[in-house]
């Protein structure tokens with residue numbers, strides 16, 4: 303995996319599972335290069351946040367983007383050169399707050415790009431404010447009385463808005479996460495990977511849920527069945543089991559295939 307490593311000093315907190323997401327990604331990309339994808343054909347876009355630092359540690363081309371604008375930037379790159387494998391790394395605040403409209407639109411457009419969300423259920427870089435996936439009651443500096451709203455379930459939203467590959471994994475399970483990222487990149491269409499990532503500094507209440515997590519089998523599912531599985535955990539419950547794996551996958555024309563002017567590129 304050496305070719306994907308950079309010499310930059312890692313400044314994530316010691317033990318932050320962002321380190322594990324980095325390892326999983328390197329593992330996935332190494333596996334894909336062995337299957338014939340050239341390293342120079344990978345390109346990444348990041349948001350702004352702790353997750354965004356992955357830009358400095360993963361040795362592929364890219365664009366350190368704007369907070370909330372990972373997806374439009376990724377889309378622009380894909381339209382410029384449809385032969386590239388475009389990966390977006392984003393935070394939960396980034397994607398489901400500032401970037402929400404883009405997230406919903408991607409399902410409709412179905413460009414062949416991959417979105418990887420580091421979901422630590424908080425805006426961590428800016429010291430732990432609540433995001434749309436924070437649990438109700440989450441106390442932080444901006445809301446000392448606790449988050450009053452219920453969280454959003456991004457898996458259900460992605461399936462409902464037309465994403466053609468929807469998966470969830472646990473940052474600490476490096477092999478499983480690497481495999482899911484690999485499958486997501488191989489998928490032709492908009493692939494969304496939600497990675498549950500503990501933050502060891504903020505929103506500690508959501509940490510250490512490994513004992514609640516279980517893997518679902520990979521198989522073709524109708525939307526209704528996928529939504530039923532996604533419903534098993536609502537990002538709020540402290541005791542419900544949390545399904546991991548590929549919830550939904552579908553073959554549908556990509557945005558590039560719908561645009562004849564890109565076919566000669």
Ligand SMILES: Cc1ncc(C[n+]2csc(CCOP(=O)(O)OP(=O)(O)O)c2C)c(N)n1
Nearest residue numbers: 350351352353369393394395396425426427
């Ligand atoms: C448009 C815009 N709004 C707000 C900010 C401030 N900001 C920078 S990082 C950040 C929090 C990032 O949280 P998240 O996306 O969840 O990523 P994490 O730090 O948890 O990885 C915010 C609010 C910004 N840079 N740009």
Ligand code: SF4
Nearest residue numbers: 314315318352501502
């Ligand atoms: S603040 Fe949280 S998400 Fe950010 S580097 Fe530290 S542990 Fe990781």
